Amino acid sequence: MAEFWLISVPLDKTSLQSLEKLNRAVSTTRVASSFRFPIPDLKVGTLDVLLSVSDELTRLDAYTESVIQRICQCMSEVMEHSRDKVQENTLANGESKTHQKSAQSPAKAYFQALLVDLTSYVTHFQWDRAKYSTTLPLRTLTEVISKQVFQTESDLKSRSAAYSNVTSSLQCLEHRIEGSLHIRTLTDVVKKEDLVLGSEYLTTLLVVVSRENFAEWERTYESLSELVVPRSSRKLLEETEGGIFTVTLFKKAVRDFKAEARQHKFTVREFSFEESQKQEEEMTRLHANKKEQYGTFVRWLKVNFSEVFMAWIHVKALRVFVESVLRYGLPVNFQTVLLQPDRKRSKHLRELLDSLYTHLDSAGAASKPDVGLDIPDMSMAPQEYYSYIFYKININLLTN
Numbered sequence: 001m002a003e004f005w006l007i008s009v010p011l012d013k014t015s016l017q018s019l020e021k022l023n024r025a026v027s028t029t030r031v032a033s034s035f036r037f038p039i040p041d042l043k044v045g046t047l048d049v050l051l052s053v054s055d056e057l058t059r060l061d062a063y064t065e066s067v068i069q070r071i072c073q074c075m076s077e078v079m080e081h082s083r084d085k086v087q088e089n090t091l092a093n094g095e096s097k098t099h100q101k102s103a104q105s106p107a108k109a110y111f112q113a114l115l116v117d118l119t120s121y122v123t124h125f126q127w128d129r130a131k132y133s134t135t136l137p138l139r140t141l142t143e144v145i146s147k148q149v150f151q152t153e154s155d156l157k158s159r160s161a162a163y164s165n166v167t168s169s170l171q172c173l174e175h176r177i178e179g180s181l182h183i184r185t186l187t188d189v190v191k192k193e194d195l196v197l198g199s200e201y202l203t204t205l206l207v208v209v210s211r212e213n214f215a216e217w218e219r220t221y222e223s224l225s226e227l228v229v230p231r232s233s234r235k236l237l238e239e240t241e242g243g244i245f246t247v248t249l250f251k252k253a254v255r256d257f258k259a260e261a262r263q264h265k266f267t268v269r270e271f272s273f274e275e276s277q278k279q280e281e282e283m284t285r286l287h288a289n290k291k292e293q294y295g296t297f298v299r300w301l302k303v304n305f306s307e308v309f310m311a312w313i314h315v316k317a318l319r320v321f322v323e324s325v326l327r328y329g330l331p332v333n334f335q336t337v338l339l340q341p342d343r344k345r346s347k348h349l350r351e352l353l354d355s356l357y358t359h360l361d362s363a364g365a366a367s368k369p370d371v372g373l374d375i376p377d378m379s380m381a382p383q384e385y386y387s388y389i390f391y392k393i394n395i396n397l398l399t400n
Helices: 013-029 047-080 083-092 097-101 106-123 138-178 211-223 251-263 273-328 346-360 362-367
Strands: 003-010 032-036 202-210 234-238 242-250 267-269 334-341 389-394
Touching (some): 003 013, 003 346, 013 032, 013 346, 032 106, 047 138, 047 273, 106 334, 138 273, 202 211, 202 251, 242 251, 251 267, 273 334, 273 389
Antiparallel strands (some): 003 389, 032 334, 202 242, 202 267, 234 242
């Protein structure tokens, strides 16, 4: 269970004693694992700014998580539709060849490995001062992250659309190759020697005949027009649904022959070597384009997933800082702890926290209702109130 609880408590004497009790309880009862989560000194600003930034961070938190989920979904879909390419990609990253034979979903295997890295990042969190300078005001830091996430989402939409377009075009051509006898590309079936080419008077047609009509075709094709060359029909392809036959006749009789063929439920197919050659070249081009886009797109998804995930954890840190100042006041003096609950004992951990920190808000904790967050276009559950500051970091979104 890749879920973490980020809590913040003031550094007064009672809370410090409670923190020590928490650490002892965690180590002895094993209800959770505990980690440091250092947050640097940031520019506080005015109360109005803090309140405004708090609202912005609430929205940004939900928005950033939604972008992470979309990147994950896109990565999963792209990988699942290109299983062989994914296996080549993972082998290039040093995984053993036995992985290539695994029946496990490539996306699932990748996310499971990634989960280890994300857990390590969260449990060893260090503020990235190079990206998010602590000299910047809180509002500016929020805007920097917001612009970063928005740009990533915008790029995701455009790159996803481009990849979908080339994939759809390729699927359409593949459908024609693998489709019914009436629409299938026949480049690999029809040879030049099967047709009369370059004749001023004669031409060869391709006719689709259902299996049950094979005998009738052989019996009647010469009579469908007086200008059919006798014994000119050859079967080029036979499959379960039927076959494709050639027939040679004079060009001036083509229209009448087609009309008679329809009466007998034979279908004359249009065919030209030039058009088939173009389709083959287009198929080659699209395959190369998709292969190139696949590698580029997957690399982009992986890199930008990591970037947005790290930005998301910084948003959590900003929320803890802002809410700690708003609730505990100035000067800034609070302690942040990251807990990873045992999934079977999370209820016990919650009870332990409530008992240790009930002194922070003994009256308010009993009387305050859950605070609902009414945020347009964001589907969010109501935020529960606790006497300590609490935020959940759920990275199970990777395996949903």
